[in-house]
Amino acid sequence: MQYHGGDVYRNKDVRLDFSINTNPLGVPPKVLEAARGAVELLGRYPDPQQEELKKKIADVLVCEPDEVLVGNGASELFLDIVFTFMPKKIGVVTPSFGGYKYAAEACGADLIEYPLKEKSGYEIDDGISEMLDSGIDLLFLATPNNPTGRTIPLPLLERILKHCQRKNIIVVMDESFMDLCDKVDDYEDFFFKSTFDNVVRVSAFTKSFAMAGVRLGFLRAPRKLASQIAKHQSEWNVSIFAERCGLAALDEGDYLARSRVFLRGERGFVQSGLMGMGFMVFPGEADFLMIKTDFPLYDELLKKDILIRDLKDFDGLNGNYYRIAIKSRPDNMQLLAAVQEAVNAR
Template sequence: MRPVIHGGDIYQNEIELDFSVNINPFGIPEKVKEAMQESLELCEHYPDIHHAKLIEKIGAYYHIPEEHILCGNGASELFVAIVHAIKPGKIVIPVPSFYGYEKAANVTEAEVSYYEMKERDGFCLTEAFLQELQEDVDLLFLANPNNPVGNTIEDVLLEKICDRCREKKITVVIDECFLEFTRKKGFFETHSMQEYPNVIIVKAFTKLYAIPGVRLGYGFCSDSKVLERMEAVTQPWNVSTVAQLAGLAALKETEYVEKGRLLIFRESVWMKERMAQLGLKVYPSEANYIFFHGPADLFERCVPKGILIRNCSNYPGLEKGYFRVAVKLHEQNEKLIQVLNEVLG
């Protein structure tokens, strides 16, 4: 079997329930499905190359000026575009964290420095990290919340990091793709974009609206020159007609989003309690997934039972025995606990 480097590898295994991908447990909203179906009639035409309507609605939703928004073929395309636009000599990535930052960094000859967060700190950033941010650093990737751990960066510390990076002329990328599944607000909801031209926020429709197969991400930045350079290195028509119309429909689904958030807050508490009772070391994730430590071969034990969990051993800074599971509907979560009880017994 090929090494698992991402969740959702349902194509290599016969799976009943996939807990390796962290998306809204209610699935694709019906109105979004309808919009995608209707978009097929328009697919004989090129997509809007400027994504004008979508950018307008994203701006209205987040109260961000349209000229500060850029859309992409998923968040991953934007990470690569940022690296091309900044042309960094040195990139800092705290680990463990999403492997996509490393993949984006590898499109250049930049030096990549991994800052290893410690298990004794719950894999959280501390103020000691500020000393890593020196004049030789050009680009910093941060995940808020962290993936796979699920913790968020303490608000005061995040502000200190962004302040220091502004002082040292370091561009900060804050990945907020899972933030709506936490109780935290986005950085540009509490800080002025104009005060932090060195900060780029990246988000995606993937997780919140359960459409990873559509590929639709977006970014916010007040530095127009950086956005222009990013746009220059992305492919024309990179956001399909299907994706644009899906995004427009998704932005209207406010009740769906809140329903998903409330379910996750409730189910996460229940799952953590049950998993801890099984003897697993469970970390205090704030997101729609749970990070834990168990037997090194737990992934292999679960697959024959039709359950796919995320083996996190390929994340830099982690070893065998670390795993992540999504928070899903209650009956699905019950099935996971049942299987874990069987394979751990």
């Protein structure tokens, strides 16, 4: 069984959910309006080609519509990709999102792991080249990584992608949190100037626009790869509800820029507060922070009806790690107060 944040279905008394790492600014107004309007369209089939949505995504990404595919969240797209290329060996770094392991198991591939090191802050380094030379056919690579929140430095990323290109390795870049990172423009410039024919970039409206319940993701890839993957997608895999919400989200102008400014301040506020209480906090760049402590923080906060993400199911971590989302200032203050109260009581 896979575990995820946001499990309020088995934690029904939760009043503050810091386990779900979506945009703390909440669902944009235009998306809420579109969601209400979509109710009137429930009797209509969605467009199986998603032409309008693909064109709008392509306009935003400055690419061609036939280089874009959409799906029922990033997780569905990961499955579409592995069932297209049917790799025998899939490479991942650990710790990282468990959906990559799920995709490998689903298509029967062997999973080859490159363990990241605590002493280097769980950042990817050039040591990954050993895994790239181990015969893998496909590599899942997240930037920023979940649960560490760290992006891959662009010089290192370029070396990795060139290495994979020489080895004919398909690289699936999970960029689900990139829109919430200050470095997003640097990464877009990098890929705009690059000519990698082996890279599939996956993202999701889930995180960027706080639309977890809608389930909408997209990928961009060279035309040849996108065409291959499209043949393995289900028909009508995006509901008319998700399509309308996605179109509205792309009209939200400066919402993402405002989100990055907001997160920069609140991330620093939460990080300083936790470090002041003696916790080891890994410096994240997205809308969450990873911490290490031998204090049973998950259990103590759940007693106060506050849910955080226990990372005990993440490969490469030893059970003393937690992920905490960044929320509004009032919510963040409540969290820090609850943590301080729990620490004082031990």
